[in-house]
Amino acid sequence: MMPKAPAKKTPGKQKTSADRKTAxxxxxxxxxxxxxxxxxxxxxxxxxxxxxxxxxxxxxxxxxxxxxxxxxxxxxxxxxxxxxxxxxxxxxxxxxxxxxxxxxxxxxxxxxxxxxxxSPGTAKKLLKRAHELRDVLLSAAVALMKAGVLPAQRVKKIMAGSGARDMVQDCVDLAQLFRDHAADLRGKTAVTRAQIDEASTVGDQLLALLRPKGAKAKTPAxxxxxxxxxxxxxxxxxxxxxxxxxxxxxxxxxxxxxxxVPPLLSRAARKAKRPSGGGAGEGVGDSIRDGG
Missing domain, CATH: 1.20.1420 (A middle domain of Talin 1)
Known part of the structure; x- marks a missing residue:
């Protein structure tokens, strides 16, 4: 399973590019x-x-x-x-x-x-953000509905319902509503594309984490x-x-x-000396899925 030892090396051998990358x-x-x-x-x-x-x-x-x-x-x-x-x-x-x-x-x-x-802590933070985004988008949608720009039926459907899962679904539905009427809304709302995209992303993430009331807990794939x-x-x-x-x-x-050489879980290790230079700690950004 573990790599086999390579042929012996002399101490004076220069480091490879892989070694430099590791450093x-x-x-x-x-x-x-x-x-x-x-x-x-x-x-x-x-x-x-x-x-x-x-x-x-x-x-x-x-x-x-x-x-x-x-x-x-x-x-x-x-x-x-x-x-x-x-x-x-x-x-x-x-x-x-x-x-x-x-x-x-x-x-x-x-x-x-x-x-x-x-984790549950992350879901709690996402729920807080989802609530904020729903307020922004729904307030704008209601005003635009009253102005005759957005269809009343879709806006009122989003306004109906209650509970955390419904609020999360509202984020996804509001994002799709604004995308569907992007041409009509140009210059008529302060809602930004970034807010629309974030509402869709946060909504999708939470829908994967939350389960309907009474449903058995199921860990997302x-x-x-x-x-x-x-x-x-x-x-x-x-x-x-x-x-x-x-x-x-x-x-x-x-x-x-x-x-x-302390055990992996030891909390008594002395402070590690850190070499100079940057690292490659890039993350992977969350993708944004368009609502259907």
């Missing part, structure tokens, strides 16, 4: 609030390898992916100055596989974030896929950490390994 992404770019930004590219690259892990061996992630990334960085920083000593380690140790852990951890951070977007991707990457990282980085740490420091 750049290891800088772990951060968002405005200071949180680590994962790498969508890394997640996609390593997921191909993680797909080969048998389903029965998948380990669910029940920890903070940012903590995992931190401990990976601490361990790699600790062994980096002594990599030459590791060249004598027998297979399955692979220096390149060990180095790849930093980028793999960034991929895990990204994958975990995709699951978090479907997209959420299941996100969870599987996250857990597969976590399993790959766990196996590689055990086989590569922890093995290297035990070789170098024996019973003091935890002081230099």
């Amino acid at each position: 750049r992404e290891g800088a772990a770019p951060r968002g405005a609030s200071g949180e680590i930004q994962g790498s969508a590219e890394a997640a996609a690259d390593f997921l191909q390898e993680a797909q080969s892990i048998p389903a029965r061996e998948i380990r669910p992630l029940r920890a903070d992916a940012a903590l995992v990334h931190h401990n990976i960085s601490v361990g790699l920083d600790a062994v980096s100055a002594r990599e030459a000593e590791l060249l004598t380690l027998p297979a399955p140790f692979d220096l390149d596989a060990m180095r790849s852990l930093r980028r793999l951890a960034l991929g895990l951070v990204y994958a975990a974030a995709q699951v978090d977007r479907s 997209a959420v299941k896929d996100a969870v599987e991707a996250r857990d597969r990457l976590w399993t790959l990282l766990s196996l590689r950490h055990e086989e590569q980085l922890r093995r290297a740490g035990m070789w170098l420091w024996v019973d003091k390994v935890d002081e230099h």
Whole structure:
């Protein structure tokens, strides 16, 4: 399952472009609030390898992916100055596989974030935004209906009903109403295309998360896929950490390994030194689906 050790390398060999890419992404770019930004590219690259892990061996992630990334960085920083000593380690140790852990951890951070977007806390935020957008679009629609610009039947149908799910459906229906009459509305409303598109997107996201009253809970397919991707990457990282980085740490420091290469879930690790340079923590934007 894990990569086979390549032929021995001399300490003086120059790093490959892949190594340089790993170093750049290891800088772990951060968002405005200071949180680590994962790498969508890394997640996609390593997921191909993680797909080969048998389903029965998948380990669910029940920890903070940012903590995992931190401990990976601490361990790699600790062994980096002594990599030459590791060249004598027998297979399955692979220096390149060990180095790849930093980028793999960034991929895990990204994958975990995709699951978090479907959490109850996220749904609550989306509901708040949906309510705001519905108010803006519906107020404008009522005024335009009274002015004879929008059809009264469609607007009144949207106004009817109650409850969270109905409010969410209103966002989708209002967005479609404004799109259907875009030519008639030109220059007659302050509602923007961005608000219309956002109402449609937020509505679609919430319709996938909310279920009708009395219906059995059902996890959307997209959420299941996100969870599987996250857990597969976590399993790959766990196996590689055990086989590569922890093995290297035990070789170098024996019973003091935890002081230099902490366990993945340790909260006692010293602060990781961060290399300079940017990262590749791009995300994937949500697509906007036109209403039918």
